[in-house]
Amino acid sequence: MKKKLWLLLLLALMLLMPAGRAQAENLLISPAPGAISDKPDWYPADPAGFSFYSDPDALRVVDRADIFSEEEEAIIRQAIREQSARGNADIVVVTDASSYGMSHMQYADDFYDYNGYGFGESRDGILLFICMESGNRGWWTSVTGCLDPAVSTGPVLYTESVANTFDDALYDYLVAGRYAEGVQNWVGNVGTWLTYGVPYAPLWYPTVEEQAVWIRQQKLTEAPRIVDTAGLFSGDEAEALERKARLLLTHYGTDVVIHTAKSDYGMGREAYAQAFYQYGGYGLGTDYSGVLLVMYTDGSYDLYTEGTVPSCLSESGSVTRLLEQTADAAADKGRKDGCETYLNLLEKAFKKNKIPHSTGTWIMSAVIAAIAGLIPGGISRSSASASMKTVRSAFDSNDYLVEGSFRVDGGHDEFMGVTTTRVYNPPPQQKTGSSGGGGGSSYSSGHISSSGSSHSGSGRKF
């Protein structure tokens, strides 16, 4: 009993001294008694007999690799506190100078499982493990419970697309040695993701709770159809386009919307356009018919259609032509003219269900046809010319070979040398789910950790 009291006293003293705080924190999360020697000190001595528990007081930033200053750690801890409360899921960051022979994935999963993390019965939460081991630097993000797409169908899931968005952003920071900034940014993104279901969200995007009770409503037809969020048009230009779009909308009974944006907020072009169209209340009639053109500031375009629209706008070839001619006109004459070209082509699609090809395409086809015509012309002329000359010296005497007389009486093959070609061609499985720097993410869904619980996650080297 006395011995226990002394130990508690010693621990209290260490917590009061700043230099000893990190060590004390490690002690707090480590079931040290009986820990096995080749595993980290937080690893249970008897994993088979381990029972999950919830520890709301456990540290959410465990900097075992000591890559954060105390101030940085405090800021991250505060951010985690705010974001996990907002998103209703646990957020943990752990760093270590060694992975103790485990994979990054196993370290992350086990650290989460054996240290009492997770909200609720399903232990909902996300953990970021940064490994600083020399020659093995990398990170792994492990998700559990309602965030794990392998066991949940909830609105916030750590899909491969989400994983890539997180990892792409994190890579740039970690590879530059800006660990605290990277982790802060990551925590912010996790908060947005937990709140909106996407890693980044525009202002108009509804929260997960709002999405759950959202009822689709049509916007008034008087509302603007040119939504210039990126500020690409002058007032006059926007007005002129608005008039033209409204003419089409009125005449053909199909909504016509043009939206400019700086990015798709990591949602993917199609998902962003769909979200903008649906949450924005666009579409006419009971089936919300309409066509949305999203014009990005990087010069790319995306088309979204819904309801009753000309079938040509569902054909990839026609859509490609529509967007290419729009992009060409925008590049040549400016974005406003590009949009006018788009609206003119759209009108043809409404009238004739057809997106015509550009004049350049027709000219190119004619040039190709003219060049291709040289081949049959040349071949037929040579062939006709050859038929005029039947006098030729005999080249061989194959016709006079005595049948069965050909014999191979022996032979050998002499090796003369070798030329080697090496082509970089990584195996397909390494390509899966990869994006960005660091050789791409490894994504894993629904794997079982040492404790027997399900996790999903992703990671990368840096």
Added chain:
Amino acid sequence: MPANVSGRKCPNCGSPLRYDPESGRLICEYCDSSFTIEEVDAADREQAQQVGSMNFTPGNEALQNLKAYVCESCGAEVVADPQTVSLVCPYCGSNIVLSDKIGGELTPDGIIPFSITPKTLPAAVRAFYKGKKLLPRSFFSDSSIGIVQGIYVPFWLYDSKPQGELVFNGSRDRTYRDGDYTVTEHQNYELHRSVSMSFHDIPTDASERMEDALMDSLEPFDFSALKAFNTDYLAGYVADRWDKNAKEMKARTDRRVYNSAVTIAMARATGGWSDVTPNLKSHLDMSDSTARFVLLPVYVFDIKWNGQSYSFAVNGQTGKVVGTLPEDKALKRKYFWKWWAIGAAAVMAVSSLMLL
């Protein structure tokens, strides 16, 4: 010394006999009789016993390289160059075989008699014109076939048994993975093959005045139709003796044999190898070679058009026509543009279908 000249006469009326390729008999066009060669031989032997030899006697020998012969039928003096062994008397149409030029090594080992007649040649030539898209239109109407001459052309028939080592370059590829790399090893080898083979009856023309390529183009002949030489086959045709000997012409034949040996060995003895090409280190011994002298039937004639003469030859056994026809440059341009237009239109049509 008189040169021995033989002409065959009708045992019935004494008129000149002509060899008929269709029936393979000797025909008398005066009394409408026909005889086999053996029948005429028998009649000649009988007549010789009665009235003695009817040989021609040589006339004026003063002209250099030419010999004059007196036609037994009409007494006219005819002149023949040293290569000619058979001709037709230009005065009475008698067939004259210059027997003094046939003997020893000049005696043919065989002959393929004419199987087609001159009267079939216009049809054969017309058939030859078919499909010749660039032939000037006026060639059909304004051209004229010159004198058709049936010639027994001297050929050497070679039997060759080449053997030796042929060498080829070949390669094999081995592909394997090395980490994130696909590695392809291109292994180069020299393939040495000891081969032997036999070629039989490779024809090579032995006449200086016949163009080699023209005679090559007449192939193939069916040498199973070769007959033992008999001067009676020469009746009605010109025949030449060889003036390029077998040794001289062997080099030309050897080139053909070498090319064949390489082609055949490459196809049959280098299976499993890629990118096989002949190597100059090959050595083929072609000394085991024999030749025999034969006469092969050829019609030659010129077609005159637009002030120019175009030489043609017809295989007297198969009727195959060879020769170089004139090209109409305007037609050639028109033909090119016609097919260019068709090709371009087809591509444009496909493009339009895809674009519309």
